[in-house]
Amino acid sequence: MTGPAAGTDAAGLGRARAVGFVLPALVLIGVFLVFPALWTIYLGITDYRLTGLAAADPRVVGAENYTTALGDDRFRTSLWLSVQYVLGSAVIGQAGLGFAIAWMLRGRRGPVRRLVEGLVLLSWILPSSVVAFLWIALLDRDGGTLNALLGTPGAAWLLDHPMLSIIVFNTWRGTAFSMMLYAAALESVPPSHLETARLAGASTLQQLRDVVLPRIKGHILTNMLLISLWTFNDFTPFLITAGGPEGRSEILPFYVYTTALRGGQLGFGAAVSFLILLINLVFALAYLRLLRNRNRDHDHDHDRDRDRDHEDAALPGPGPAAVPGPAAVPGPPPAPGSGRAPASREAAG
Amino acid sequence: MTISLRGLTKVFPGGVRALDSLDLEIGEGEFFALLGPSGCGKTTLLRSIAGLETPTSGAVAIGGADVTALPPGRRDVAMVFQDYALFPHMDVTANIAYPLRIKKVPRARREAAAAEVAGRLSLAELLGRRPGQLSGGQQQRVALARAIACRPKVFLFDEPLSNLDARLRLEARTFLKRLQDELGVTTVFVTHDQGEALALAHRIAVMDAGRITQVGAPSEIFHRPATPFVASFIGSTPMNLLPGRVVVGASGPALHVAGAVLPAPPGLPDGEEVVYGIRPEYTDLSAAPREDAFPGTVAVLENLGTSTLVTLESAREGGDGLVQVVVPEGQEPPVGGAAWAVPRPERALVYRGDRLVGPRGGPA
Numbered sequence: 001m002t003g004p005a006a007g008t009d010a011a012g013l014g015r016a017r018a019v020g021f022v023l024p025a026l027v028l029i030g031v032f033l034v035f036p037a038l039w040t041i042y043l044g045i046t047d048y049r050l051t052g053l054a055a056a057d058p059r060v061v062g063a064e065n066y067t068t069a070l071g072d073d074r075f076r077t078s079l080w081l082s083v084q085y086v087l088g089s090a091v092i093g094q095a096g097l098g099f100a101i102a103w104m105l106r107g108r109r110g111p112v113r114r115l116v117e118g119l120v121l122l123s124w125i126l127p128s129s130v131v132a133f134l135w136i137a138l139l140d141r142d143g144g145t146l147n148a149l150l151g152t153p154g155a156a157w158l159l160d161h162p163m164l165s166i167i168v169f170n171t172w173r174g175t176a177f178s179m180m181l182y183a184a185a186l187e188s189v190p191p192s193h194l195e196t197a198r199l200a201g202a203s204t205l206q207q208l209r210d211v212v213l214p215r216i217k218g219h220i221l222t223n224m225l226l227i228s229l230w231t232f233n234d235f236t237p238f239l240i241t242a243g244g245p246e247g248r249s250e251i252l253p254f255y256v257y258t259t260a261l262r263g264g265q266l267g268f269g270a271a272v273s274f275l276i277l278l279i280n281l282v283f284a285l286a287y288l289r290l291l292r293n294r295n296r297d298h299d300h301d302h303d304r305d306r307d308r309d310h311e312d313a314a315l316p317g318p319g320p321a322a323v324p325g326p327a328a329v330p331g332p333p334p335a336p337g338s339g340r341a342p343a344s345r346e347a348a349g
Numbered sequence: 350m351t352i353s354l355r356g357l358t359k360v361f362p363g364g365v366r367a368l369d370s371l372d373l374e375i376g377e378g379e380f381f382a383l384l385g386p387s388g389c390g391k392t393t394l395l396r397s398i399a400g401l402e403t404p405t406s407g408a409v410a411i412g413g414a415d416v417t418a419l420p421p422g423r424r425d426v427a428m429v430f431q432d433y434a435l436f437p438h439m440d441v442t443a444n445i446a447y448p449l450r451i452k453k454v455p456r457a458r459r460e461a462a463a464a465e466v467a468g469r470l471s472l473a474e475l476l477g478r479r480p481g482q483l484s485g486g487q488q489q490r491v492a493l494a495r496a497i498a499c500r501p502k503v504f505l506f507d508e509p510l511s512n513l514d515a516r517l518r519l520e521a522r523t524f525l526k527r528l529q530d531e532l533g534v535t536t537v538f539v540t541h542d543q544g545e546a547l548a549l550a551h552r553i554a555v556m557d558a559g560r561i562t563q564v565g566a567p568s569e570i571f572h573r574p575a576t577p578f579v580a581s582f583i584g585s586t587p588m589n590l591l592p593g594r595v596v597v598g599a600s601g602p603a604l605h606v607a608g609a610v611l612p613a614p615p616g617l618p619d620g621e622e623v624v625y626g627i628r629p630e631y632t633d634l635s636a637a638p639r640e641d642a643f644p645g646t647v648a649v650l651e652n653l654g655t656s657t658l659v660t661l662e663s664a665r666e667g668g669d670g671l672v673q674v675v676v677p678e679g680q681e682p683p684v685g686g687a688a689w690a691v692p693r694p695e696r697a698l699v700y701r702g703d704r705l706v707g708p709r710g711g712p713a
Binding site: 195202213 | 401418423424426428431432436447495499551
């Protein structure tokens with residue numbers, strides 16, 4: 001979205017005017033993104049509090065916040081719950097279900113497809129607060145829809161299975177993105193490849209393994225990157241369980257929120273936020289490295305042995321399917337004081 | 350293996366009738382072409398044999414056994430697609446051996462089989478490469494090798510040559526014909542190129558609108574096309590198809606066609622409207638007026654290398670359209686001059702309605 005054209009001056013603007021065009025955006029990014037992020041890092045090494053003496057005169061305490069956090073059972077439990085939440089609702093739930101729906105709807109036209117797509121998209125475009133209310137109504141112990149449907153009056157889903165509840169909730173909420181991305185990816189699989197596998201007698205699983213997955217690997221990685229980051233930073237389920245009961249669904253963003261704002265330890269919260277940012281960074285770098293390896297394989301194929309006939313332009317090479325760039329990585333993790341998770345999902349929906 | 354189709358009908362959702370109760374017998378070891386314009390149903394027919402399309406009604410039998418209900422993987426057929434459908438992430442060996450891998454042939458044996466077939470198709474040097482590193486002709490041979498390696502009962506080729514450039518296509522055509530001859534496996538291929546069908550096939554089925562218009566050996570299809578549609582479709586230069594009328598005079602019946610008076614096949618009533626077909630190759634050019642020739646003005650000369658295609662614009666009032674003549678090199682008439690196109694009567698075809706009525710017992 002920003003940055004002058006690298007290398008050549010395609011637009012013919014000249015350096016000064018190019019900078020002039022880009023500057024407003026850079027200023028906005030600096031003021032609203034870079035500065036708060038740096039400020040968060042600074043706060044993380046202080047004992048800044050919401051109230052009291054330290055609010056007026058914060059002291060630099062060095063790495064103390066970090067050692068406290070890493071030694072805190074509650075933080076480690078939170079981290080583990082977050083891992084469960086990401087694996088359960090993003091990797092298995094959203095990506096798995098999204099792929100399954102995309103695969104089943106592949107090649108289908110007409111009302112069934114439109115209906116399924118419509119329903120899945122609906123859960124994606126509804127505002128978080130509305131959705132949270134719907135889910136509370138669904139899972140409520142007395143008079144909840146689910147209990148009425150299952151004939152299990154009095155089952156307290158949110159109290160007995162808080163993690164499962166928010167995992168199912170987030171799966172339901174976010175499947176649309178994966179479904180649409182995979183549906184687009186599946187379009188790029190040539191029908192003749194699937195048919196060749198079918199003629200050889202390949203089962204559906206073998207077709208997926210030998211034809212589909214190698215073809216859409218890049219899409220899968222990109223999708224995993226995006227949805228794991230979004231899910232890791234997701235704050236919406238707080239509206240359903242508020243991290244409870246007894247912290248049993250307190251994933252990291254909730255932990256930051258409760259310690260920083262409810263507990264008033266802004267410095268400590270900032271430190272934990274920075275840890276979340278580092279974890280996100282590790283995620284992102286790992287995925288990007290996988291993606292890059294994959295692209296390098298492709299380039300390698302293309303560069304070696306260029307003794308091809310000139311008609312090859314029309315031939316199906318292993319053209320790397322256009323992979324959405326990693327530019328859409330969501331914003332920074334929740335900074336204390338913002339009081340909510342980054343709104344990347346809402347922005348994307 | 351023989352292939353036998355009975356009353357095959359395919360109606361796509363939306364009502365498009367791609368195949369219309371079609372019957373066809375393909376013999377053991379035959380190289381059989383399905384020829385027709387795009388949308389005529391030839392690819393649907395091929396895919397129905399493969400099992401990739403489920404017919405709305407009718408039956409498909411391979412080697413005498415009804416396979417209509419069998420999925421593609423259990424029909425023991427191999428198909429080469431127009432885009433070759435090579436898996437880009439596998440090297441040549443893995444691509445060729447893929448059907449064997451699915452059939453759970455042990456790795457050593459399937460790789461030996463792949464290497465053997467690759468050797469026959471001069472791919473031995475390329476076994477370790479990915480499809481992206483191969484030329485179009487090489488890719489085509491890898492696709493063929495993959496089809497051959499699993500020793501199917503039937504080969505199905507979908508436009509096997511259309512992704513190659515013109516020069517390579519001729520080489521590949523010869524190669525393909527020899528290969529099929531050596532393997533002796535029943536082969537059905539789809540093409541929209543009449544030259545390809547004539548050159549490769551033992552027999553050709555010309556298709557139009559979901560039906561087979563004519564089945565026959567290439568020479569039969571070329572010399573005695575059953576309908577004006579087939580006549581117009583076959584031949585590298587389109588056949589002259591001219592409207593005419595039967596006139597029974599004192600000296601017997603004659604055909605009046607575009608200013609020429611020509612001998613008529615027997616048994617046609619006076620005043621009958623017919624279509625007179627003559628190939629440009631079977632038409633000679635005369636500089637002097639003749640009664641049995643189409644008069645016209647030379648409009649266009651197209652050099653075909655060893656010959657020239659001359660297009661005459663009909664000079665006569667009421668005569669419509671153009672007549673084309675192929676003349677040997679060095680005998681081109683001047684553009685704009687008058688000329689007469691003389692059809693060779695033994696090569697002429699007369700259609701009444703949609704049926705060939707003469708000459709009877711002409712050259713086959």
